[in-house]
Amino acid sequence: MRSYRVVLASADVRNVLLLGALVRIPFFAGAVLLALHVVQTLHGSYVQAGVLSTIATVCIALSGPWRGRLLDRFGLRRTVAPSILVGAVCWSIAPFVDYVPLLIFAAIAGLFDVPIFTVVRQAVIAATTEQNRQPALALESVSVECAFMVGPIVGVAAASIWSTTMVLFFVQMTLVLAGILLWVRNPPLRSAQDADRANAVAVPRRSWFRLEFVALCVGASAAIAVLAGSELTFVSAIREFDAQKWLGVVLAVWGFGSVVGGLTYGALHRKISTYLLLAALGAVTLPMAFAVGPISLAITGLVAGLFCAPTITASIDQMSRVVPEGGRGEAIGWHSAALTLGNGIGSSMAGIAIDAGGFPAGFGAAAALGLGIGLGIPLLLTLHNRRRPAVDKQPSQVGA
Known part of the structure; x- marks a missing residue:
């Protein structure tokens, strides 16, 4: 366990890994909740639920390279701020509307998705050296596995107790809150050996x-x-x-x-x-x-x-x-x-x-x-x- 003790001794790595593990649980819960909301609350078909999940996933995938390049050019805060605003507006309305408006709001929110995976991985890489990066990334990958297993279970359990409308709203607002937390903490995305962050430009x-x-x-x-x-x-x-x-x-x-x-x-x-x-x-x-x-x-x-x-x-x-x-x-x-x-x-x-x-x-x-x-x-x-x-x-x- 020596490799992990060295990695976790760094407060920067420890905080980023903890934050990443916590915010990914509602991320994975939100995916299954969208399908449950369409079928249970909106009384739609499984085909409609699949279309919504597919469009939301495609939009999030398309946003990855674009949002990542903004992180390289403008830094975390200037990139995440629009995501927080768009996500807060879209998900404060989307759970309470019919299928077609929900589809539109989910697509817009997906395009402006808070780049949690990119930020966490980039921050972990920046906070480690090439010698201790492998155990740090292994912990990051394991945290994703755990969130992937826990998130859907938590989402389904919550939806069985409360309405999917309120659960979906709460989960998505949790992701907005995660974006705010990222903005406040502003973890370094480049190592201390790199050029001054204020003057750094995208490669x-x-x-x-x-x-x-x-x-x-x-x-x-x-x-x-x-x-x-x-x-x-x-x-x-x-x-x-x-x-x-x-x-x-x-x-x-x-x-x-x-x-x-x-x-x-x-x-x-x-x-x-x-x-x-x-x-x-x-x-x-x-x-x-x-x-x-x-x-x-x-x-x-x-x-x-x-x-x-x-x-x-x-x-x-x-x-x-x-x-x-x-x-x-x-x-x-x-x-x-x-x-x-x-x-x-x-x-x-x-x-x-x-x-x-x-x-x-x-x-x-x-x-x-x-x-x-x-x-x-x-x-x-x-x-x-x-x-x-x-x-x-x-x-x-x-x-x-």
């Missing part, structure tokens, strides 16, 4: 938006696609086993494996390639296709979960070494957008595979995606790096 995108960065985003997107596909396939498998009461337990075991894997990876004293972890994630996902009941599914899920959090942590850590400080806000925004895209791809891919061949096909498709992208990207990068010296030599040869 040109062309200096870092290259093949290596794009490959990292593709790898992170594939990792989330494997996880999203697996999550949907768990539901199909449990239904096929006629053991619906064990679904929560199996998912919890899978999530516990991710927490253990994330903490173990953070304690290591060496870097592991994102693509190697992605290929390993694909390999350990495959055995779940051969599960014969909820117990074997939980055991194989526990093993598969060990590589979930480490893969995402490694991609963020590797990105922090590829992108200079003046461009990390936008880069993390693109990274977050890639994760959102992967979530949609994974669910769709698994749904098609399950319809074609049942839950074994769903897990098989997710495993093939992880293995294919994890092994394919390093090969493409190697071929590109071999060709580039030859291309670079051509002008000098022509000049000669």
Whole structure:
């Protein structure tokens, strides 16, 4: 635990991680509450609930690179202030109107979403050195896993006691309050070794938006696609086993494996390639296709979960070494957008595979995606790096 003691000894890192863990719980609760509000209170269809969730998610994804670039150019306070105002106005009205106005307000609020994920990750990177960044990012990734498990449970439980209108209003106002707290605390987004924050300018995108960065985003997107596909396939498998009461337990075991894997990876004293972890994630996902009941599914899920959090942590850590400080806000925004895209791809891919061949096909498709992208990207990068010296030599040869 020495690595974590060193990280948590820093008040800046400790405060940012705590703030990030707390504000992400209402973030994940809000997603499921939107669907419940449409179906239960507005008496809409599940299709309408899905459309609303999709539009809100797409708008949040689109806002990531844009809001991240504003963080690089203008700093936290000037970027977050409009998000606070727009979010407060939209979510003070949206829970009390019909479906179409709710759709419009949710879309506008999504485009001006407080960039919580970007701010927390950028602040963690800024507050750490390259030597202790891995355990700090591992803790950040584990906190996301925990919030992802706790948030929907809290939201559904609250909606079963009070009306979804009031619960949705309260949860979204909590996120607005989180934005205000971020504005007040204003955690540094650049290290002390970087240029003076008041005079710092954004790094040109062309200096870092290259093949290596794009490959990292593709790898992170594939990792989330494997996880999203697996999550949907768990539901199909449990239904096929006629053991619906064990679904929560199996998912919890899978999530516990991710927490253990994330903490173990953070304690290591060496870097592991994102693509190697992605290929390993694909390999350990495959055995779940051969599960014969909820117990074997939980055991194989526990093993598969060990590589979930480490893969995402490694991609963020590797990105922090590829992108200079003046461009990390936008880069993390693109990274977050890639994760959102992967979530949609994974669910769709698994749904098609399950319809074609049942839950074994769903897990098989997710495993093939992880293995294919994890092994394919390093090969493409190697071929590109071999060709580039030859291309670079051509002008000098022509000049000669």
